[in-house]
Amino acid sequence: MIKLFILKIINGKWSAPFFITAISIFCWLLMWILPVTKTIWNLCFIIPLCVGFGYTLLGISKLFKKRFKEGFVQIILSIIFTFVACIFFIILVPKSPYKEYKGDIVNPNNVKVNMPLDFIGMDEKPLVEVKGQDVLLYNYQQPGQYKYDVFLNKIEKGKVYLKMFDLTTNRLLSAKKIKKESELEVENTSDELQEFESDKIFIIEEGEWGKYYGSRVEVWFRPEDASKPERKLMVKNYVIQGN
Numbered sequence: 001m002i003k004l005f006i007l008k009i010i011n012g013k014w015s016a017p018f019f020i021t022a023i024s025i026f027c028w029l030l031m032w033i034l035p036v037t038k039t040i041w042n043l044c045f046i047i048p049l050c051v052g053f054g055y056t057l058l059g060i061s062k063l064f065k066k067r068f069k070e071g072f073v074q075i076i077l078s079i080i081f082t083f084v085a086c087i088f089f090i091i092l093v094p095k096s097p098y099k100e101y102k103g104d105i106v107n108p109n110n111v112k113v114n115m116p117l118d119f120i121g122m123d124e125k126p127l128v129e130v131k132g133q134d135v136l137l138y139n140y141q142q143p144g145q146y147k148y149d150v151f152l153n154k155i156e157k158g159k160v161y162l163k164m165f166d167l168t169t170n171r172l173l174s175a176k177k178i179k180k181e182s183e184l185e186v187e188n189t190s191d192e193l194q195e196f197e198s199d200k201i202f203i204i205e206e207g208e209w210g211k212y213y214g215s216r217v218e219v220w221f222r223p224e225d226a227s228k229p230e231r232k233l234m235v236k237n238y239v240i241q242g243n
Contacts, residue, residue: 017081020055024048024085032094038209038243041097041142045089052082097142099210105239106168106214113167113214113237116146125149130193135162135219137238140201143209144243148182149197150219152233157187158223160196160233164204167214167237174205186221207242215240 027044034040055078062071107113116137117126128136130151138147150160162182164173181202188194207213219233 015055017077020048020052020078020081020085023051024088028089028092028094036095036097036099036209038142048085048089049082052078052085056082097209098139099143101212101239105212108167108214111167111214111237113239115239130195133193133234135217135234135236137217137236137240142243143241144204144207145201146204146240147198147201149195150184150186151193151195152186152188153191153193155186155188155221155233156223156225158185158221158225160184160186160219160221162202163218163220164240165216165218166206167216171206173215174203178202178204203243204240205242207240209241209243212239212241214238 027047031041031044056075059071059074059078062068062074065071101115105113114137116139117128118139120126125138130136132151133153134151136149136151138149139145140147148162152160160182161179161184163175164178165171166173181200182198184196184198186196204215215238217236217238219235220230221233222230
C-alpha cells in the first residue's frame with residue numbers, strides 16, 4: 001500500500017516540477033550548511049540534475065505506454081525545471097569555494113608569482129593594463145579550473161598552448177589535457193598587441209581545493225607551417241590549486 005502510494009506521488013502529473021524544485025532547494029541549502037569541499041560541492045550540483053534526468057526518462061517511458069500527452073508534458077517540464085535549477089545554482093551560488101590565499105606557498109629562489117584573476121559576475125573580465133606580450137590566467141567557477149588570454153604581436157598563423165609546471169618539483173602538470181584544452185588559434189601581422197581569448201576551460205588535476213602552490217606557466221607556439229619548429233613564447237609564474 002505504502003509502495004503504491006509513493007509510486008503514485010512520484011508518477012503524478014505535477015511531481016516533476018515539485019520534486020526537481022524541492023531537491024534543488026534542499027541541495028542549495030546544504031551548500032550553505034556543509035563545509036565547502038569538492039565532493040560536497042559536486043554532489044549538490046549533480047543530484048538535482050539526476051532527478052531531472054530521471055523524470056525525463058519517466059516521461060519517455062510514458063510515450064512507449066501510449067500516454068503521449070502526459071509523457072510530452074512531463075518531458076518538457078523536466079527539461080525546463082532542470083534548466084532553471086542549473087541557472088539558479090550558477091547565479092546564486094551560496095558561498096565561494098575559494099579559500100583565501102595566505103601567501104604560504106613554497107617559492108624556490110623567491111621568484112615573482114602572480115595570482116590568477118577573478119571574473120566579475122558570470123563572464124566579465126577585470127580591466128588589466130597590458131604593456132607587452134603577456135599571458136593572463138583566470139579562475140573559473142571551481143578551484144583548479146582555469147581560462148586564459150594571451151597577448152601577442154607580430155606572429156605568423158598557428159596555435160598557442162600552455163605547459164604548466166610545479167615550481168618546486170618542476171613536474172609537468174596535467175600534460176596532455178592542458179595542452180589539448182588550452183590550444184588557441186592565433187595570427188597577428190602587426191606590431192600592435194592583440195588579445196586572443198580562450199573559450200575552453202582547462203583543469204589542473206594535481207592538488208586539492210585550498211592547497212595553493214606555485215606554477216610556471218609557459219606559452220608555446222606551433223606554426224601552421226609544419227616545417228618550422230615549435231617554440232616557447234613566454235613564461236609567467238602563477239599561484240594555482242588543483243581540482
